[in-house]
Every structure is written in structure tokens, then in C-alpha cells.
Amino acid sequence: MKTATQTAVFRAVAIAKTYQMGEVSVRALRGVSLELYEHEFVVLLGASGSGKSTLLNILGGLDVPTSGTVHYLDQELTACDDADLTRYRRDNVGFVFQFYNLIPSLTARENVELITEIAQSPMDAVDALDLVQMKERANHFPAQLSGGEQQRVAIARAIAKQPKVLLCDEPTGALDVHTGIVVLEAIARINRELGTTTAVITHNAAISQMADRVISLSDGQIAGVETNHRKVQANELSW
Numbered sequence: 329m330k331t332a333t334q335t336a337v338f339r340a341v342a343i344a345k346t347y348q349m350g351e352v353s354v355r356a357l358r359g360v361s362l363e364l365y366e367h368e369f370v371v372l373l374g375a376s377g378s379g380k381s382t383l384l385n386i387l388g389g390l391d392v393p394t395s396g397t398v399h400y401l402d403q404e405l406t407a408c409d410d411a412d413l414t415r416y417r418r419d420n421v422g423f424v425f426q427f428y429n430l431i432p433s434l435t436a437r438e439n440v441e442l443i444t445e446i447a448q449s450p451m452d453a454v455d456a457l458d459l460v461q462m463k464e465r466a467n468h469f470p471a472q473l474s475g476g477e478q479q480r481v482a483i484a485r486a487i488a489k490q491p492k493v494l495l496c497d498e499p500t501g502a503l504d505v506h507t508g509i510v511v512l513e514a515i516a517r518i519n520r521e522l523g524t525t526t527a528v529i530t531h532n533a534a535i536s537q538m539a540d541r542v543i544s545l546s547d548g549q550i551a552g553v554e555t556n557h558r559k560v561q562a563n564e565l566s567w
């Protein structure tokens with residue numbers, strides 16, 4: 329079991345992001361500063377359009393801020409070129425999105441192996457599937473799996489390279505409550521057992537009870553940060 333430490337994995341200072349769409353500029357982030365700590369489980373909560381995905385994409389090196397700085401440990405992401413960011417993502421970040429994006433013609437195990445074949449120090453693909461309780465389905469194709477099962481395979485794929493951080497954008501957004509809870513259990517287990525620093529975006533306030541800390545975004549700014557002194561297990565949640 330790994331618990332949160334005070335070592336900052338991410339340090340963002342005064343990040344702003346403006347999207348220029350012709351004449352119109354959209355201020356998606358308006359001066360966000362935060363730290364995420366090693367082994368921590370953080371929920372990013374906020375209404376649609378509050379800037380959650382923009383923030384997560386910047387932390388994950390998929391996007392760059394218009395101003396401000398972001399560090400991942402000692403590496404300044406905001407000073408990186410595209411090749412550096414690609415390497416940073418490949419070596420350190422697992423992503424989970426609302427839609428699973430599995431390759432339909434490959435089995436669950438082969439979908440995970442696509443990643444383990446190019447990673448520096450991967451775990452065995454079947455061990456990754458075991459962590460999300462999908463080992464028995466390793467030889468099944470995505471079409472033979474439910475939405476929640478496909479999402480668990482996508483989580484296995486994201487963590488098989490043993491990334492330092494796992495960034496999840498609405499991982500239960502397409503799932504019913506029961507299935508969503510099973511997926512959240514898998515994410516919490518990885519955080520607990522591997523110590524992967526985990527950030528989960530949601531607009532479902534119930535999920536925030538699982539986190540070490542809850543960072544609320546509103547209109548491109550941090551509206552509040554709360555620490556949960558008692559974390560609730562996924563199977564105790566309802567919404």
C-alpha cells in the first residue's frame with residue numbers, strides 16, 4: 329500500500345490557456361497554480377467547460393499553456409519541444425479517456441501488448457489485466473466485452489508500462505453506476521498498490537469522496553481544494 333507523500337510530481341504556476349478561434353478567444357484556464365503529490369489520488373471536479381480537460385491535457389503533455397510554467401519533477405514541460413513532450417508522455421504518463429479506443433481486431437491481451445512492446449520497463453500484459461480483474465478475458469476481443477470491461481482493458485493498457493502518473497478524463501462518463509464503480513475500483517487499486525499518482529476528471533461530485541484531495545475548477549480557475557480525511561471505497565459510492 330502506497331500513501332501520498334509531500335513530493336510534488338507536478339508543479340503548475342499561474343497557467344493560462346487561451347484558444348484563439350478566428351475573432352473569438354476562449355479563456356479556458358485563467359491562472360491556475362497547483363501541485364500534485366507522489367502516490368496521490370486527486371479528483372478534478374467542475375462543471376462542463378470549467379477547464380478540466382485543458383488542465384489535464386497540459387499536465388499530460390498533450391497541450392501547452394499560453395503562459396505560466398509546469399514542472400514534472402525536475403523537468404520543465406513548458407520548456408520542452410514536441411519531441412521532448414512525446415518522450416515525456418511515452419515514459420511517464422498513462423491516459424484513460426471516456427471512450428476506450430481499443431483496437432477491435434486485437435484481443436484484450438494484444439491491445440495491452442501494443443504498449444508493453446515499446447515501453448522501457450513494462451509489466452507483463454496478463455499481470456496488467458489481472459490488476460483490473462480482466463485476466464480471464466485476456467483472449468477476448470473488444471466486441472465480446474461490455475463497456476466497463478473494455479474500459480478496464482484500456483486501464484490495463486495505460487498502466488502496463490508502469491507510468492508514474494495516470495490521468496483519467498471522465499473514465500466512467502459512458503458507463504452506468506454499477507459498471508462505473510467497478511472501473512473506479514480498478515483505478516483506486518492501481519493507485520493503492522502501484523502508488524501511481526492519479527488524477528481523475530469528473531463532474532460527478534460523488535466520486536470526489538474517493539480522493540485524497542479534490543480540486544474544484546470553475547470558469548478556468550481553482551475554486552477550492554479539499555482534503556478528504558477519510559477516503560470512501562468505490563463500492564460505498566452511489567449516484
Ligand SMILES: Nc1ncnc2c1ncn2[C@@H]1O[C@H](COP(=O)(O)OP(=O)(O)OP(=O)(O)O)[C@@H](O)[C@H]1O
Pocket residue numbers: 347348349354355356374375376377378379380381382383531
Ligand atoms: N481545442 C479547443 N479550441 C477551442 N476552444 C476550446 C478547445 N478546447 C477547449 N476549449 C474551450 O475551453 C473551455 C474549457 O474546455 P475544457 O474541455 O477544458 O472543459 P471541461 O471542464 O473539461 O469540460 P467538459 O466537462 O465538458 O469536458 C471551453 O469553453 C471549451 O469550449
